[in-house]
Amino acid sequence: MSRLSPGAVVRVREDYPPGHIRTPIYLRGKQGVVERHFGAFGNPETLAYNLPGPKKDLYKVRFRAADLWPDYQGSPKDTVEADLYDHWLEASA
Amino acid sequence: MSDHHHHDHDHDHGHHHAPPQPDDKVHSYHQILSIALKELLIEKGVVTAAEVRHFIEKRDSITPANGAKVVARAWVDSAFRERLLADGNAAAAELGFPITGTKLVAVENTQDTHNVVVCTLCSCYPRDLLGLPPAWYKSRAYRARVVREPRAVLREFGTELPGDVAVRVHDSTADIRFLVVPQRPQGTQNLDEDALAALVTRDSMIGVARLEEGAH
Amino acid sequence: MRSPQDIGGLPEGPIDAADHALNFWEKQADGLRAAVGSKGLMSSHESRRAIESLGHDAMERLTYYERWTAALSMQMVSRGVLTQDEIDVKVAQVRQRLAETGELELRPGEQEKLP
Structure with a gap:
């Protein structure tokens, strides 16, 4: 059972650690909605160093483009989706 | 930012201002x-x-023709379309296109939604289905801009999206690879599957182009 | 801290949609990387990390397959498959051989990178 279900409102952690991170900077601290759960995948943050580690749940998270870019030119319905690992997502109100 | 240095020296595109390099020189x-x-x-x-x-x-x-066959099958066979949307790897394998190591997710364009794919972190691309990505897909300009101004980027590819069509940009940040299933063009009811596959372009499966009515 | 390859949303100019076929050496580099990967000696994660380590100007300094090649070289050293000395000696030999057969036509600025 995954921690988050489709429809869950989440916020991406606003952290900036060094290392091999697959959570793009432009999404850090942003709020989105879980679109689907892909299953558990190897964590790139350890695999990049050829180290073992527990798998992490991977989610597709949908963000409103207007929430990402204050000057967004386009439809309010436009979205950006990214695949993010569980430990980068915090449940949000 | 007035520094356009990147663009003048963007070797990512190869040496497109010069004639192709002969293969026998280093x-x-x-x-x-x-x-x-x-x-x-x-x-x-x-x-x-x-x-x-x-x-x-x-x-x-492996060429975009492989992906085009998957798309054409989805257009003509609704049960296959369902399977493709549920499990891209299994559906592609049905047509003889094994995809290993990554998960293939098909996203379907509709009247209301247009999908476009990018990898802002490197150059993730469904290589096992479409072959190697075009140079522009790997370029700084495409990777940086399409998440921020997708409509302007699509316009540069000659694709003008109506304001009421929502754009959905997929940033391939992890183990997932995306295939856009473009909308079947109007006026193609009489075409068979092979003829339909011939209409499907690489760019339409990345999502920077749409297949226009009456094209080809 | 922003990784050099994490560029989503940064200001950039027009997209050059011109395509080009890969050169022979680029295909060789792609095949070599795939072969090494098939032996479990370089995952895509390790390759990406190595490319990120090339720094913020790698996109301007190096072409796509030059970055892949640099990553493969570093990876082979860090996995203990090859030593840097072995690589440097072989590079010098290959260069010598190519110079003798007339296949070497280095671009400006490449000469000084050679060991």
């Missing part, structure tokens, strides 16, 4: 390094020349 340190690595790895028995050749041939054998 122009850079890294080219020598590549030859040296290959020879060392073969001498040490880490890989064989036949294996390297095998992977080159395998790469050459």
